[in-house]
Amino acid sequence: MRLLRLTLAVLAALPSLRRWPVQRVLWKQIYFSGIEAMPLLLFIAVAVGGIVVAQLHYQIGQSAEGSLRLLASISLSELSPLLTAIVLTARSSSAMASELALMRAHGELSALERSGVPLVDYLILPRVLGMTCAAALTTFYFALASVLAGAVGVAGFNWFYELSRLPESLSIQVLAWCLIKSLGFGAVMALVACSRGLAASGNAVEVPIAASNAVIRAMLALFALDLLFIGLGKMA
Template identity: 25%
Template sequence: MFQNIGEMVLLFWRTLRALPLTWRQRQKVADQLFEIGNASLLMVCVLSFFIGGVLALQTGPVLVERGLHQYVGGLVGVALARELAPVMMAILIAGRCGSAMAAELGSMRVYQEIDALRTMNINPVHFLVLPRLVAIALGLPMLVVFSILVGWLGGALVASITNQIDISVQAFFADLRNGVELKDVVNGVFKSFCFAWIIGIVSCHQGLTTIGGPRGIGRSVTKAVVNSIVLIILFDFFLTRLLLD
């Protein structure tokens, strides 16, 4: 375990040092960004809409019952912006894109494509890891902004059509404006930026250290997704604590 952590820290450091080379890899970054956005956007919309809706359903009747209907919009807005959108989207992207990264790099490792790169003096971190990390670090925060907006819309619609809540869309957004500050959205986006690095580093590391054949690739994909999710939840706690101050 400690060896893995050490290797991941080293990979993170090497990628950071390679950041000035991003412009040279811009085509690969754009391809990866398209892959992340194109593959995930519809799923992000559907998930976010229903997360916002469920949040309104769970909290709305309780608050309305106690005469606190003016807090429904703010509560849904803050919960989505600060916590649910960043964490849920990070988990979604870990499953969708982190697994793809680990599988792709894992198969390249198993089929000696990475060795071939090394024999040509091409650094796999520059050629393979950097574009993926930059793309996910840009893509995930963008998806989270999208998710927050769609989630708010989902919450507003559900609040307006549910009899026990019965708050109009306009009233919901007026309450939301009162309850949510720009800082809440920025915090959520910042958290998603950190999660993106976690997913990228964990998945690329698993891919690059794959051993064995197809079974090894499968193992790497599973570990990439599970480890990413565990680290996302752990870091979520510490980042939330940090951002509270």
């Protein structure tokens, strides 16, 4: 129920994006959650791309073109959104919850409320939107890196030729579904993290507890949402 109320409050606070302080926090969140996470995501994406094509091409005997097509389809529909969300959850959700819990412990949230500053407008909204945008950005970055690594793995110096043939086998629905999943995952993990951070008491001992709870609950929410997406995909 707390998560639903927070979601509705964030939607109601969208007009506050016109204010510069809110935009500043938004861009900082995108930079921290998205740009700074790219080196780690690049390493994981290259490893995933290499592992998948190695299994498909060298172990199962799938052709190079077929292996790359399957990798692109699997990466866009499932691997990239979910693995990116897991990395961002472990990296950013705990930090987000810790920051808000620490602000609660230091009395900063109470001071803002007494001053008439809406917490959702200036603290929650830019963090949720920043994480959502970062999740979408890094998901496609992850997919591109994994497919590129797979193309190099199966085609060597002919990787560009194999890569140029992929658009013929990828539908716009796959790309749209990848975008929808990444946006949903980003919003969910940010909302869970903010909810746990705000729910912390004024005791500093609650800070690591809030961070741990944020990661665990965000992970559970991600897998539950992924199952929901799979069900909706089969119905579509």
